[in-house]
Amino acid sequence: xxxxxxxxxxxxxERLIDAAENELQNKGLSGLKARDVTARAGCALGALYNxxxxxxxxxxxxxxxxxxxxxxxxKAALPGPDASPVDxxxxxxxxxxxxxxxxxxxxxxxxxxRLPEDRAVPERHRQxxxxxxxxxxxxxxxxxxxxxxxxxxxxxxxxxxxxxGVVHLSLQGQFVGVPLPDLKAEVRALVEIMxxxxx
Amino acid sequence: xxxxxxxxxxxxxERLIDAAENELQNKGLSGLKARDVTARAGCALGALYNxxxxxxxxxxxxxxxxxxxxxxxxKAALPGPDASPVDxxxxxxxxxxxxxxxxxxxxxxxxxxRLPEDRAVPERHRQxxxxxxxxxxxxxxxxxxxxxxxxxxxxxxxxxxxxxGVVHLSLQGQFVGVPLPDLKAEVRALVEIMxxxxx
Numbered sequence: 001x002x003x004x005x006x007x008x009x010x011x012x013x014e015r016l017i018d019a020a021e022n023e024l025q026n027k028g029l030s031g032l033k034a035r036d037v038t039a040r041a042g043c044a045l046g047a048l049y050n051x052x053x054x055x056x057x058x059x060x061x062x063x064x065x066x067x068x069x070x071x072x073x074x075k076a077a078l079p080g081p082d083a084s085p086v087d088x089x090x091x092x093x094x095x096x097x098x099x100x101x102x103x104x105x106x107x108x109x110x111x112x113x114r115l116p117e118d119r120a121v122p123e124r125h126r127q128x129x130x131x132x133x134x135x136x137x138x139x140x141x142x143x144x145x146x147x148x149x150x151x152x153x154x155x156x157x158x159x160x161x162x163x164x165g166v167v168h169l170s171l172q173g174q175f176v177g178v179p180l181p182d183l184k185a186e187v188r189a190l191v192e193i194m195x196x197x198x199x
Numbered sequence: 200x201x202x203x204x205x206x207x208x209x210x211x212x213e214r215l216i217d218a219a220e221n222e223l224q225n226k227g228l229s230g231l232k233a234r235d236v237t238a239r240a241g242c243a244l245g246a247l248y249n250x251x252x253x254x255x256x257x258x259x260x261x262x263x264x265x266x267x268x269x270x271x272x273x274k275a276a277l278p279g280p281d282a283s284p285v286d287x288x289x290x291x292x293x294x295x296x297x298x299x300x301x302x303x304x305x306x307x308x309x310x311x312x313r314l315p316e317d318r319a320v321p322e323r324h325r326q327x328x329x330x331x332x333x334x335x336x337x338x339x340x341x342x343x344x345x346x347x348x349x350x351x352x353x354x355x356x357x358x359x360x361x362x363x364g365v366v367h368l369s370l371q372g373q374f375v376g377v378p379l380p381d382l383k384a385e386v387r388a389l390v391e392i393m394x395x396x397x398x
Contacts, residue, residue, distance in 0.1 A: 030313050111373075112311060117227050129374040157377045158365055158385045165364015166357055174310075175328040178356045186357045193392055 013051045013061075015041045020055075021062045021106065028105040029112055032059070059113050060125045066106045070099050071131025078135055085139035086195040092135050093163050093191045097184060100167050111168060133160045143195060159194050163187055212250045212260075214240045219254075220261045220305065227304040228311055231258070258312050259324045265305045270330025272298050277334055284338030285394040291334050292362050292390045296383060299366050310367060332359045342394060358393050362386055 019040035023032055034055045038045050052058045077095035079087055100107045110129075115121060136156040141147075147155065166187055169177035178186045218240035222231055233254045237244045251257045276294035278286055299306045309328075314320060335355040340346075346354065365386055368376035377385045 028313075028316050030315050111368075111371075112313065114227075114229050114311065116229050126374040132375045154377060154381055154385060155388075157368075157375055158389055160375060161365040161368045161377065162361035162389060163364070165362070165367060166360040168364060168367075169310075169356075169360045172310075175325040176331045176356055176359060178353060178360065182353055186353060189354075190357055190361060190393075194389075 009051060012041070012043060012047060015043070016048060016051055016058060017061045017065065020058045021065065024059070024062055024109055025103075025105055029059070029109045056113075056115055056119075059109060060121065062106070063110050063113060064125060064128045066103065066110055067128045067131055069103075070096075070107070071134070073099050074131065074135050085142040086192070088139040089136065089159070089191050089195045090188060093187050094184065096163065097167055097187060100171055101180075104171060108171065111164075132164075133157055136160055139195075162190065162194065166190060208250060211240070211242060211246060214242070215247060215250055215257060216260045216264065219257045220264065223258070223261055223308055224302075224304055228258070228308045255312075255314055255318075258308060259320065261305070262309050262312060263324060263327045265302065265309055266327045266330055268302075269295075269298050269306070270333070273330065273334050284341040285391070287338040288335065288358070288390050288394045289387060292386050293383065295362065296366055296386060299370055300379075303370060307370065310363075331363075332356055335359055338394075361389065361393065365389060 016037060019037045020032070022040060023036050027036075032055065034048055035045055037055070037058065038048050041047075048055070048058065052061060073095055074092055077091045079091050083091075133156045136159055137152060140156055140159065141152055144152065144155070166178055167183065170180055170183045171177075215236060218236045219231070221239060222235050226235075231254065233247055234244055236254070236257065237247050240246075247254070247257065251260060272294055273291055276290045278290050282290075332355045335358055336351060339355055339358065340351055343351065343354065365377055366382065369379055369382045370376075
């Protein structure tokens with residue numbers, strides 16, 4: 001039986017995640033402050049530490065939500081089993097870019113949030129990243145029937161990370177990043193090559 | 200004429216950069232604290248703000264030093280004008296991985312340090328990143344004589360970012376990253392394809 005106390009705690013948790021998501025969207029990770037989150041959630045500062053441990057854990061909860069949304073977008077983008085593997089990979093990459101641009105600060109937080117080095121990311125949160133590569137394995141297997149399961153899973157990570165790297169440096173506005181107006185065309189060219197020779 | 204006062208200030212600056220480099224190496228960006236840096240440099244906390252503005256600017260100075268070292272390593276790795284462009288690109292990628300592994304926390308700081316969103320990175324610091332792509336243009340031009348200067352410069356960024364992405368997610372220990380023991384082989388395969396078809 002769920003007590004009123006537990007229900008209230010779960011509600012507060014949701015409100016805090018909503019508030020942190022909003023703050024992240026508006027100010028980015030470097031501008032995120034516990035005091036702003038609790039003010040937005042309408043609770044005392046101490047309530048945060050009671051409901052979700054601390055601000056780092058709250059960011060992991062927002063990231064889990066972002067990853068679930070991104071995973072759903074990638075899944076919806078797959079053109080179906082009759083599509084060519086190249087088209088499937090292009091659809092995934094293109095959707096990945098769109099999501100990153102539309103949710104820039106939330107997406108950056110997925111990769112830029114770091115716990116202090118003496119703290120490990122809880123396994124549940126680590127595994128929520130799997131949605132990033134889930135869709136790649138099937139088209140890659142069609143392109144590389146010679147690769148065994150383990151080699152394929154490794155190559156899916158490499159293909160994802162290559163595309164991700166181009167998108168990340170571009171959206172970070174790094175000096176060596178591809179300028180944003182060229183991003184889609186450059187990633188398309190990269191995926192084209194990796195798909196043809198399947199990295 | 201350089202006054203004693205200016206000399207002392209320059210010396211203090213160097214000492215602070217040395218100390219911050221050491222602290223970054225030992226504790227990583229998330230563990231960097233102004234108080235530890237000044238304690239190591241043997242000066243008062245306030246001296247940091249006097250000599251290098253603030254901790255963010257001090258990290259940019261350490262990053263500039265890391266980039267200079269990385270640039271020198273990449274330049275030294277190039278096998279000379281008679282080497283094939285594929286070999287040149289493989290040598291650059293392999294040296295990049297070695298440097299990243301041997302200087303993990305300093306290297307991560309190059310990409311993970313973020314100024315607050317309302318502050319721009321000084322242009323001098325942005326441009327110090329150019330060493331990351333300087334060596335790529337020449338071999339790429341040999342592989343793709345059909346590409347004009349601007350398209351080549353763009354493609355060099357894409358090739359760098361793809362390799363960087365694989366190295367970054369791997370060294371960050373991300374769930375979707377390539378496991379460290381497989382990193383060199385996966386990057387070698389990626390560069391092989393990108394060199395053959397030049398992305």
